[in-house]
Amino acid sequence: MSVSKPPTLPPRWFIRGVWTGHRLLYRTTRRGLSRPRKGDRMGMLRLRATGRRTGRERAVILGYHLDGDSFVTLAMNGWAEPDPAWWLNVRAHPAAEVDTVDGTFAVIGREAAGAERDRLRARFDDYRGWGDIDAFSTRRQHTAVVVFDRA
Structure with a gap:
């Protein structure tokens, strides 16, 4: 049996440039x-979390899907x-805010585990834009499924 290589990614400078452009x-x-x-x-939502070292607000734009009233990424x-x-910031300070087209919401971030993780991870296949999650996941030892529950 042959092991297939993970899909090729664009260069890191390109990925970071797209992130910067989206925030701008x-x-x-x-x-x-x-x-x-x-x-x-x-x-697409904008997460505003407290920096774990600086204590200042940090913002990033993330892809997501909904699970009831919770945002999943x-x-x-x-x-x-x-x-x-x-994610390091949210683990240190779980209370955050998300900006969406429907408004701003106070949230508490957490990592899904067990059956909940399996269920939520499978739902990413229902949406375009993530790519082949199973193939890309082979590049990482662990990719947390993060749930932002409304506070």
């Missing part, structure tokens, strides 16, 4: 957020191995 678009126009549409695209770092800074 939101900051200057307040556009770039969207609702998820099952069978179509993932949603993956703690991936462009599929690179280290955890993303926003």
